[in-house]
Each structure stands twice: as C-alpha cells, then as structure tokens.
Amino acid sequence: MDNANECGTSQDLPSRLRLLGPLAGWCGGHPIELGPPLQRAALCVLVGHEGRVVPKDVLISGLWGDGPPNTAEQSLYTYIAGLRRALEPHPGRRGPYIILVNRSRGYALERGKVRVDVEDFERHLAEARRLRGASDLRGGLRALDAALAYWSGPALCGVPGPFAAAERARLEELRLSAREDHADMLLGLGLHQEAARTLTELAAEAPLRERTRELLMLALYRCGRQADALQTYLDVKRLLAERLGVDPGATLRERYELILRADPSLARVQDRASGAEVPARPPRQLPRAASVLVGRAEELVRLRSLLSPWDGGPPQAVIAITGAPGAGKSALAVQAAHASSHAFPDGQLYVNLQGATPGVERLKPIDVLGRLLRALGVPGEALPSDEDEAAAVLRDRLEGRRTLILLDDAAGPEQVRALLGLPSGNTVLITSRESHAATDDCVQLVLGRLLRSEAVTMLAKLVGAERIAADPAAADRLAHLCDLLPLALRLAAARLAERPDWTVRDLGTRLEDRRRTLHELESGRSAVRSSLELSYESLANGNGLDRLAARTMCHLGVLHVASLTAELVSALLGEPVDAAERALDRLARAHLVEISEPGRYRLHDLVRLFTIELADARLTPETRKDALLRTLGFYGATARHASTVLDPHRVQLPWPAVPQRPLAFETVDEARNWLAEELPDVVAAATQAMHSEDDDVARLGAYVGFALTWQLAMGAHHREQRDLNRQALGVGERTDDQEILSLAHGQLAHALLNLGKETEALPHQQAELELRRALRDRFGEMRALGNLGVVLLKLERYAEARERTKAQRAIAREIGSDVGERHSLVTEATACLRMGDLTAAMSLIHEQLALAQAAGDRYHEACGLTLVSELHLKRGDPQTAKSYLERGLRVAREIGYRISECESLVMLARVHRLLNEPAQALAYAREALAARQRSGYKNLSPLVEDELSAIETAFPELRAAREASPRVALAG
Template identity: 70%
Template sequence: MDNAKEHGTPQHSPYRLQLLGPVAAWREGRTVDLGPPLQRAALCVLAVRAGRIITKDTLIGGLWGDRPPNTAEQSIYTYIAGLRRVLEAEPGRRGPYSTLISRSRGYVLERGTVEADVGDFERHLAEARRLQATGDPRGVLRALEAATECWSGPALCGVPGPFAEAERVRLEELRLTAMEDRAGALLDLDLHQEAVTTLTELVAEAPLRERTRDLLMLALYRSGRQADALDTYLDVKRLLAERLGVDPGEALRERYELILRADPSLDPAQSETTPGGTQPRPPRQLPRAATGFVGRVEELVRLRSLLTPWDGGVPQAVVAITGAPGTGKSALAVQAAHTAAHAFPDGQLYVNLLGATPGVERLEPIGVLGRLLRALGLEGKAVPSEEDEAAAVLRDRLDGRRTLILLDDAAGPEQVRSLLDLPSGNTVLITSRESFSMADDCVRLVLRRMRRSEGVTVLSKLVGAERISADPAAVSHLVELCGGLPLALRLAAARLGERPDWSVRDLGGRLEDRRRTLHELEAGQIAVRSSLELSYEALARGGALDRLAARTLCHLGVLPVASVTADVVAALVGEPADAAERALDRLVRAHLLETGEVGRYQPHDLVRLFTIELANTHLTPQSRKDALMRALGFYGATTRHASTLLDPHRVHSPWPDVPQRPLALGTPAEARAWLNKELPHVISAASQAMASEDDEIARLGAYVGFALIWELTRGTHLREHLSLSRQALKVGERIGDQEILPLAHMQLMWALIAVNRPAEALPHQEAELGLRRAQGDRFGEMRALGNLGLVHLHLERYAEARECTEAQRVIAREIGSQVGERHSLLTGGSACLGLGEMSAAIALLGEAVTLAEAAGDHYHECDGLLTLARIYLERGEPLTAQRHLDRALSHARELSHVKNECEAFIMLARAHRLLRAPEPALACALEALAIGQRSGDEHLCRQAEDELREIGEAFPVWRSRRRASRRMR
C-alpha cells in the first residue's frame, strides 16, 4: 500500500511526520529513515515547536534531562546534521538550509516544511470546540472522529527522553478527553447505545477517570439500564477507595443521586447543559453595575459599537479605557461590559490587576492567566507554571468561543501582553492609568473629565433634582471645582447628603478655598484632594464617632498594607476593637473606605494616598512611630500565638516585651484561618518596618519577621522568606544588635535551605554557632549545632553532620531539651543513612519517632517517618514504606507543611510503582508535581518529574482500544 495515501500525505508539503504512534516520516510517499532513537527525539522537540527557536540547552534537556552525558553537546550537532541529511531538499550541502535552520540561539524547524499528524489532531479538536460553541453536535462528532483517526498507537512511541515523556502524557490526556467529548456528542444526538459502547471501552482503558464514568452512567440510564448505571458508580467508588483512598468527586456523587431517584433532569429533553449534560454554565464574573450610573453617553455608545458591532461582525480584540485617576474608568468598563454581555455567550471574566494600588504588589501575568484558566474550568494542577505555556492553553480554550475578559486597573501593556493575542471573537476590555498606544490591535478610549451637563446630572441623581435645580450657577461652579471627576462628584454629593443645611454654594465656597492651597497639582487631582480633605475635616469637626473615624483615617496612612481588619486598626489607633470597627464602618458610609470580604476594609487608591498625606501632616513623628510600633506589636504577637497553636512543640525566637496582646485565637483552625488571610499583610508590614531608618522600628520589624519563621518554613512563600531574612541580617549589622544577628543568620540559613542553596547557607549557620558560643547561650548553641548538622546533611557531608548532631545531643540531654534531642536523632539518622549505615539509621530514626509520638510532636514524627520510608524503599520493602508514608502524609497535611506533603506523595508514587500499581502511582506523582508547582519549589518539581518518568518506563503498556470510526447514520 502507498504510505502517502495511508497516512494522508498532503500534496503541498514534501514531508509527513507521524508522532501519534511509532515515530515515522514519509517524503513523497516513501519512508524516510530518521536515524537512531535520540535523533528522532530531537526531531520531535523541533517538530512540536515548529517555527520557534529551540536552544541547544533545550534540546539537551529534552533528550537527557538534568543529567546529560559529557558528549551531549557534540551529540546534538551530530543529530542536527543527521536530520538535515534527510529533511533538506538538497542533502549533503553545508547550507544555507531551508528546512532546519540555525539561529544564534539554537535551531528552527520551519513551519509548513513538515506536516505532522499532531497538527491535524489539534486542528480537529479546535474545530470540534468551535462547532460545540455553535450548538452543532453532528459537526462536533465528525470533527472528533477525524481527530481520533489520527492515532496509530502510543504517542511518540519508541522515542526516549524527558520531552517525549511529558509530550506523551499531554497528548494522551487530549486523546482521552476527545473520546469523552465524542461520547458527549453521541449523547446529545440521542445515540445512547453507541455512547455506552464507546464509554465502556474507555472505562476499560482508564478506569479511574471520573468524567468517563459520569458520561457512562448517563448513557446507561438513558438506555434504560438504571441498575447498570448505579453499578458503574459503585464500581468506581470501590476502585478509588482501594487504589487512592479517596471518594468519588462531587459531580459523580450528584449524578448517582439523580439516577437513584430517576430525576427528570436526566432526560435529554430536560437537560439544559452541553455535551452529555456535564458542561457547567459559562462564567459570569462581572461586578455589579452601578445602579446610579449616569453620563458618559458618547463613551458608552463608542464602547457598544466596538463590543457589539452594528453589522454583526466580530468584536474588537482589545479595548483599553485609559485616563487620570478618579475619572471613573472602572465604573464605565463594568457598565459597558454588562451592556454587551449578551454578545459573549461563552462567558464574561473579571480580574482586578492591582496595577496602581499604592503599596500593594500588582498581579503577575502568570497569576492572571491562572485565574482565567481556572474560571474556564481548568483544574488548578493542570494550569502551566510558565507564562508562555499558560497563554497558549488560554488561546486554545478560547478558540471558537465568544468571551469577554475585563482586566481592571492594569499597570501597563506589559502586565497583560500575553492576553492581547486571543482568538478572533473574544475581547479583552482593559482599564489603566497608563497609555496603551503601543499595544497591537487595540482601540484606546481616553476618558477625560465629564462635561458640565453630565456632572450636573450626576449631582442631581445623587443629591436630588429639587436641591440641585435651586441654584444652577452654583451647581455648574461646583462641577468645575470637582474637575469633572466622578470620584470628586460622588464625595461632594455625599457631603451635601450628610449636611442638608448646606447649600450647593456653601460647599462650593469651601472647595474654592482648598484649591488655593494645592495650586501646584493637576486640576483633576486638585478636585479629588479637595473633596477628600473636606470630607476628613467634616468628620474631624463632628461628634465622637466622627472624630474617631477622622483619627482612624489619619492613622491608616502609617501602615502600608493592602487592607485591614478592626483588630489591626484597634492596635494602630490604640482603641478597643469594637470602637475601631465602628470608626471603620463610619468611613465606609462616608465613601472614604470600601469593604471587600467580610471584616476587611481598604481605601480607594486615591484615598490611600490621601491617608499618607494626612498621617504626615496631622500626626507628629512620635505619634506615627508609636502607631506603627503598636501595629507591629499586634502583628508579631498574634503571628507567634497562631504559630504556637498550630504546633506547640516548635521553639520560637525571643519576642520583645511589647504591650500588645495577641488576638484571642482559640483553636488551630482559627490560627490557620488568621494566618492564611493576614500573612501577606504581616510580611509587608515587617518588610516596610525593617526598611525604616529608625532603629527601634527596624528592630521590631525584624522580630515580626522572626515570628514568621515556622509559617514561612512550612509554606510556599520562598521568595518572601529569603527577602525578610536578608533584611533582618542587614538590620542586625546596621545597628550592631547582638540578639538580632544570630537569629537573622539562622533564619537566612533556613530560607537558603528552602531554595536548595545549602552552600550559601553554611557560613550563616557557622556564624550563628559562633555568636551563640560567644554569648554562652547553651540552648542557642545546642540548636545551632543541630541546624549546622542539617546544612551538612544537605551538602552530603554526612560525617560532619553526624558529628554535629552527636554534640547537639550531649548538650540537649545536659540542659533537658527534649525537642533538641529529637532533632539530633532525626538528623543523625539521616546522616547514618547517607553513610550507608542502615541499621544505625533505623535505630536512631525509630527512637526519634517514638519520642515524637509520645510528645505529640507531629512535625518531628513526620520527618522521621519520611526518612524511614526512604530507607525501606531503598531496601525494597514498599509495603512497610507505604505504611510510614500514610502516617507522614496525614501529619504534613495537618501542619500545612507543603514540602513534607510533596515529598510524601513522591515516595508514595515510588512505593506504588514498586508494588506494580500504576494508577495510584501516577495519581500520587501528579499530585506531588502540582504541589511543587504551586509552591514554586523547582527541586521538588524535578523530583516529581523524575518519578513520573520512572513510572512511564515501568509501565509502557498500551492497551488495545477500538478505533472510533463509526460513520453517522
């Protein structure tokens, strides 16, 4: 048979490449010899990323991972030369080349020179998604059948290397999803029995996929087989419990309940969902439109023409609403988005980018992409960690759809660059203070001051037409004084509402006086500042609550955090929490603060800047310092208390004698909830304090950072941990504080160990040990010795590690430190393991685990169990290792210790692999990889990826499946 016909070789491309099966190539119908396996692997890397520069390092990593041979670079040259011999039109020449081209940073396989079945497969998938959006199930079925026809066996079969392994996993997931979508299309066409046949085969191939089971249950039920549908659920419930120790997901449980009671919604005529009745409704994330929105008529008409063109054409790809602060960009964008929502049936998404929020870190592009992908239904663990990859997945998800994405408060084009190239039919609506004139395919709408007539309308709407119409000249003048800015107009209207005895002319006179003091500022900012200052002074001259609210507003400018609670403000102002809460609520009513989630308050961006000015002008330097010290005292004391509740066995750094008492947290759950919400604010406050030139403020900021050590060590804030530790060391060195210096060295050691840089950690731990000995601090010396042993352990200096831990144990027993003794046993056991002394390692670790269990120290118990499990895995006893790992995983989750949880999953994956259980092995390895990616720990990610590679090599079985080739009736 002619291979070109069999594999669909196109006439316009001389080469046809098969990747969805045994890797092979044809040129004009004749088979091409692609060379040895690693040369084929290099071609796969280039072909999958055709048109993009692939660096030499990328090729080496794709073929050998992080352990390439010494000859790797020369081998790459050899493989490129070999590929050119078979791919170039005139083989044997020394260039110039037209197919596989050299670039300064690597190589490029030109687009269009090689046609691959992967491209056909993905094009058919995109066509299916497009047809799905238009409600054409027959077209969807045809496209998905064409997609599955592209496969001839396991993807990249016979190709070695990490890239091939990762690509196999990705393509296999796409194939299984396509088969599920095909079954969903059959259900939509009432071809229930055909769906049952397809899904039964798919369940045999992938028995733990819950969506497959869900569709099969629905297909069986609609085929009149209710009992079989229920049995399908019970079967997967048993499998999940046996292999993974988990229950079915919520969707599967709901399907079971519906089938159990024969709910009418399961009938095809009653189903309002898409493919197979499983697709959730599109996201609707837009904030509520302002009920009192007036004005901006021309801008709204312009936006409507861009978002919903009169001729029915595709909407504008990118629209940016730009302008000065306070011009009402966000309100206009939300209003326009609601008006055009009907033209975007596949969803409306919203993200506040925090681009111009003073003192608050803006969202990173990868964070924005992650939020959007999760809103579109992608599971968190499936969201890529690299910006380019995540942007590609988003484009893939939106292909053939109509979706509106509102990105509020962008710092500039660079923050959203990866979102400006979405498929046609989707629109990105952006608000920003920065110019978007250089953004591609972007229409800018520059929002300027309101017209006088619109400003009058705004005041009339907010204050009342009768009062406004009484003095038209004064109203016009008031609009001018407010600079035509909606924020200023709204605040002026609020003041008139609070003071019914004032005329519009009275308020105008007050604003006019304030303008003279701000003559150097821009007109728009003059009006906003005037309104804000007027509102503040009205509170300052009011009753007791108003005066407390005014004082609170002043003090908010002292603390540089994104949002506050009443408890924090109580410390800041020096008042009881209930009084602080009443003052905050009064500021909300005065439109000077906003509320987000319950119990949290934040100022508008311009108000935030105004509070800083208030603090500098209305509080003395000593008052500002006292307020900040009180807030830092509260943050540090509560952080320390919460950490103690979560793990009472950990030794905390000394805490200075401050009058602030910690928040009354009663349970570990309350402590965890407080830390989860306040951690970014505590980090920000500590960092800002350590940057202060005032030694007392900087010193207390360092101690707040020390209070965070256990939360940072067990969590995912690696960058913040490193930054705070370095700041603390600088503070200690600057002021010569002999208490801060050893603590800072120790904390910096922990931070460097967390990012896998033990060589840099060593001098800091040696410095701490020297300081502790010079101070005669026996407990400090004992702990420093233990930590030094830990650093040696990470450096694989096992003899030195054991020597340190033995010295630590002597002092620990001398001073009666049980936690120190447990630490020495754990580190000593690991050192013996590194030295190959298995029996000694097991004895030391077993003693440590026994002591930790008796003391209720789950942190040390978890550490010991993990190391014992590692030993038993090395000894070929996976069942014993699994029992230890199950206990360790439970403790790690209880403690929210991300690193230990990830390591437990990695070793569980290995244990299941050794027990020849591929499904739970893969599930555990994927969970470990997801945890590693969320934490940003590259070392953990590499370990998880290595285990995934081992699993792939251990179970290379491709179960036979029936090709989906039925034709439509």
C-alpha cells in the same frame, strides 16, 4: 473453498480485524480463520506496530515475555505462515507478499492493507475531542457514540501474551475515559438523568475510578439527589481505603465539600436558546455598572464598536482606557463591558490589579493568572506556579471561546504583558493611568475631563435638578472646582446630599478656600483631596461616633496594607474591637471605605492617599509610632499564636514582650485560615516597618517577619521568607542588634536552602552559629548546629553533616530539648543513608520515629516516615516502603507540609513502578507533579521528572498511550 482462500478471491476488498471484543477477521464479508491463540497474539503485535518493522525478538517477547520456550523462533515462523494464509490475497504462492512482508530482522504489516477497528475507534475519539474544544457538545456526543459502538466485549478477548495484556489495559482505559467524557458531555447539555444512569453503570463496572464518581456525584446532585451524591463519595472512600489503603484525591474531596454545602457553583441554569439545563453558568464577575454615567457618549460608542464590531467580526484583542486619576476610567470600562456582554457568551472576568493603590503592593502577573484560571474552572491544586506555564494554560482554556477580561487599575504594560496574546475572539480590556500605546495589538482610548454641560448634568442627577437650577452660575463654578472629573463630582455631590442645609454656592465657597491645596496636586487629585477634606472635617466636627471615625481615618494612613479588619483597626487605634467596628461602619456609610466582604474593608485608592497625608499632618510622630508598634504587636503575637495552634511542637523564634494579646482561635482551621488570609498584609506591615528610620519600629518589624517562620516554610513561601530576612539582616546590621542578626542569618539560610541555593545558604548558617556561640545561647547554638547539618547534607558533605548533628544532639540532651534531639536523629540518619551505612541509618530513624510519635510531633513524624521508606527501598523492599509512605503522605497532608507531600508522592510512584504496577505509578507521579506546582518548590522538579521518565522507560506502553491519546493520558 475455505475462508482463507475466499480472501484470495477478493483482492479489491481489504481485510478487516476486530480487536475491540473477541478477536476476529473478515475478508470480502466472509470470516477469516486467524488460527490458534498464540498466532492471534502475533497478529496483535503486528497490528500494534502497523507500518513498522517488528523484530523477531520483539514478537517473541510480546508472545512469551521474559521466559520464551526453546522452540519460540520456530513456532513464530509457523504463526507467520498461518497469518499469511489468512491475510494474503494469493496464499498458495511463495511471495512476494503484499500484506505481511519480510524486512531485515523481522516482519511488518503493511499500512492500509488491513482495516482495524481500533483505528476507527481512536479516530472518532480524536474527533470528539476536537468538537468538544469547539463547544459542539452534541457533535462530540455523536462522535463518542460512534467510537463506543465498535466495542463488542473486552478488547483482545482470549488473546494471550504480555503485549496483548498491555494493549488490552490501554484500550480499556481509553474506553472508560471515553464513557466518562460521554457522561460529562451529557452533563454539559443538561441531560443529568441520562448522565446519572450511564455513570451508575460505569461505577459498578469500574468502582475505583475517581473521575467516574466525581461526575456521578454532580449528576445526582443536579437531579435533586444530594443525599445519594454524598453517599457516592462515602462509598468510594470506603472502597479506596479497603482495597488500596488510600484516601480520595483532592478533586473528589473538593466536589464532596461543594455538594455538602450546596455550593451555588453546582446549581443548574437554563440555556436560553434550547431551554435545556446546563451546568453552572460561565463566570459573570463584572462589578455593578454605575447608576449615573453622564457624558462619555462618544467614548462609549467607540468602545462598543471595538468590543462588538457592527460587521460581526471578532472583537479587538486588547483595549486600554487611560487617563488621570478620577477621570472615570473604571466606571466607563464597566459600563462598556456590561453593554457588550452579549458578545462574550463564555464569560466576563474581572480583576483589580491594584496598580495605583498607594502603599499596597500591586498584584503579580502569576497571581492574576491564578484568579482567572480558577474562575475558568481550573482547580486550585492544578494551578501552575510558573508564569509562562500559567499563561499557556489560560490560552488553552480560552481557545474557541469568546470571553472578556477586565483588568482594572493596571500599573503599566509590564503588569499585564503575560495576560495578552489570547486566542482570537477574546478581549482584554485594561484601565490604567499609564500609557499602553506601545502594547501589541492594542487600541488605546485616552479619557480626559467631562464637558462643562456634562459635569453640571451629573451634579443635577446626583443632587437633584431643582437644587442645581436654583443657582446655575454656582453649579458651573462647582463643576470647574471639581476639575470636571467624575470622581470629584461624585464626592462633592455626596457632601451636598449629606448637608441639605448647604447651597451649591456654600460648597463652592469651601472648595475655593483650598485653592492652594488644589494647585499643589495634579488635575483630578486636587478636587478629590478637597472633597475628602470636607468629609473628614464633617466627621471631626460631628458627634462621638463621627469623631471616632475621623480619628480612625487619620490612623488608617499609618499602616500600608491592602485590607482592614476591626481587630486590626482596634490595635491601630488602641480602642476596643467593637468601637473599631463601629468606626469602620460609619466610614463605610460615608463612602470613605468599602466593604470588600463581610468583616473586611478596603480603602479606595485616592482615599488611601489622602489618609497617608492626613496621618502626616494630624498625628504627631510619637502617635504614629505608637499606632504602628501596636499594630505590629498584634500582627506578630497573632501570627505566633496561630502557628503554635497549628503545630505546638514547632519551636517559635524569640519574640519581644508586647502588650497586645493575640486573637483567640477555637480550632486549628481558624488559625490556618487567619494565617492564609492575613499573610500578604502581615508581610507588607513587616516590610513597611523594617524600612522605617525609627530603630524600635524596624526591630519589631523584623520580629514580625520571624513570627511568620513556620507559615512561610510549611507553605513553601520561600521567596517571601528570603526577602523578609534580607531586610531583617539590614535592620540587625544598622542597629547592631546581635539577636536580630543571628535570627536573620538563620532564616535567610533556610530560605536560600529551599530555593536551591545551598552554596549561598552556607555562610549565613555559619554566621548564625558563630553569633549564637558569642551570645552563649546554648539552645540557639543547638538549633544552628542542626540547621548547619541540613545545609551540609544538601552540599553532599555528609561526614561533616553527621559531625554537626552529633554535636547538636549532645547539646539537646544536655539542655533537655526533645525537638532538637528528634531533628538531629533525622539529619544524622539521612547522612548515614547518603554514605551507604544503611544499618546505622535504620537504627537512628526508628529511634527518631518512636520519639516523634510518642510526642505527637506530626512534622517530625512525616520526616521520619519519608526517610524510613527510602531506606526500605534501598534494601529492595518496596512493599514495606509503600506502607510507610502511605502513612507519611496522610500526615503531610493533614499538617499542610507541602514539600513532604510531594516527596512522598514521588516515592510512591517509584514503589509502584518497582512493584510492576504502571497505572498506580503514573497516577502518583502525576499527583506529585501537581503537588510540586502547588508548592512552588522547584528543587523537587528533577525528582518528579526523573520518576516520570523512569516509569515511561519501564512501561513503554504508557508512552505509546500518551502519544496516541495525550488528553486521555493526562486525565488518567
């Protein structure tokens, strides 16, 4: 009896097929003869659509592609008959068939009648993902071992046809991703040697897979082989350049940089339970708990019961500690968080929301979400720019975990609403001056004053028991003068510690002299202000450095920014930088400023409020104005200089003559870092100045905003650019300053254009042009014409755009503006392209590219390379477009031009789609999506989404792979 008929005698035993290796089948333990190669290919198509009807034309296409022979349909009948002889339990009969059945227009392999190893493989992969999500890495490893055990060679080995080729590629991608996941779990369990061996083999097998190299670098580093880890990066960088002409991705570059500097986040730690080495520990961001926390015993017990319930149940989802300023909310929250840290093994996160910081803008929910996601391991380039999307990613990251998030100093419920609703087992602990009683699933703890005995005990611990016991009545009086609030008590104790010659009664007498001031402020603020006044007077009456520190304290209330540097305070005071640095260090020793990081200082919230009042009381209006003008001059001059260092070809907007000299930057990176770090404070200073009633201050504030033009544009800070220039427009209208009005109209148009509001941008751009002509400013008129051309392009008024651009170029050549000429050529070439005049567009853009490259203008080079690539695509030449796009992408990344980077990535995805290279197309499209999210430039969203849709339409197997294994697809 032959093998096929053997199957017919074993009706109770379903057939088994092996696709993960040389194609083979069995029935009842005996091999099945599956026939010639194309018959096997037909079986693979049917298996791939198990349970669904496969039309004949789909089968034919899967076997022969777009060029089937004339005998294709007849051959198909032969293959179906052969498969029935192999699979059906009664192959000698003519129907009814129970495994391979006829349906309208095609055939179907009945679900469950044939057992296929691919299904078992994918089932084990899904189980591995589930176990990993539940933090069961050992279980996940076992599931992956079981999945990979099904492989005995290349999938569908020897099977011809387009369908088999696509399915082979899909399965191979799943296998490689599974091996990477296996190695990743080994790393998670501290098995670094095993992971390194696995990944070394995998890198030899698939040398261009960046995730493999990234994991191998980490494994080698944790094995103490830093040099080998770095060489791994250099090897893949060379291979990518030689074979694909691209650079390593951002994640791989970031891993290389971390290893290069032996970043502590890569360090190995010991798992306390098993003793095994594991990757860098979960985040532990809680500030140090206060060394003296007196009282609050009842509140502390209550908090611990909510954070770590006695019955072992899940912790309370949201807890809010509210009360007056200075009540010790933050100290209590930190103490409770430390005491309950064992209940949150997956990490404790901390963010100061700056909700009640006088004069400083509170953190936006999207910024808070970004900090939390980075702490949880989400790379910076993958952070969503949309608040709801970021909140969803946070919930996904915390699923199955037990993590505590301490949100300190919330302005109110609205600031934290997006951060709530986390998976069970996680807790958000909030401190705030505002009530959170209406917040969903929240337990609120209202913190009042200390008991008298607790306040006196706190003084004794801070000052010394003997000193307090020497005059109990005076100690009791001092406690009440401090309103029984911890912050005021701590500051009062600090003054006593600094002045050992004072008795407790001496300090009490000083506080009593300020009863009117205490009465003017609410509860805790009264005692804080009196203590701060004492500290200030001590400095003002001290030596030269103390007096400089006191003067500095007065001046700090003039400028409302979140952080301070010695260079900034130098401008504020009109003193040398070293003097400003000494003054700040003296204030830090007096606990009146805090060192947030080396070289950077911040004011405690209540101290900041005191300095604002101090500036109003101790400085004349002229002194305050001069200090603010000096600071604005420093900020604006340095911002302009930094932008020029980054790109000397960009035209800076006009800037008034100021005596302040900008910081000197030795490298481009120094300039870039200064702009990135100081941008929020410079924006805040410009905004503060433009709200001033003093016209001189308001005008200079507007110019500081203009100095940020290129940083805001290149970094895609379009909302900040819009808001600053709306304020500048108000300043120009109020002061009737035609120059400011012109600049504000032009910059506002630019911001609105980048926010997708072309119709709103047009009147502002036209207004700038009219003002420039009225001012007889030929250069300004030339720029305004060029920018008007860009707006008209976005409005699809291409003929008008071309007309304005030609006018721009005529003026540019008249006045000798090379950058204006380059800009006009790009815009006109774009207009010609949109109107279908490809020849004119190609001539114009090649002229522009030659000029940009000769001048070394990387920004205009990036613009030109993108456009010439699009022209080659229009001409049906994707291969040439690819080479231009790869150059353009490199340039855009080097200069930090995020919009151009995203456009280049989208077009590279399109190029690879047209070249029939699905894997590369999908990779570039996903990279474009990440770049779009980083930039916040939503105008590019349709471009990216349309290309992703086009790729899945052109290569339906990619959609099938994503639906079958979404997590693997996203990692591809």
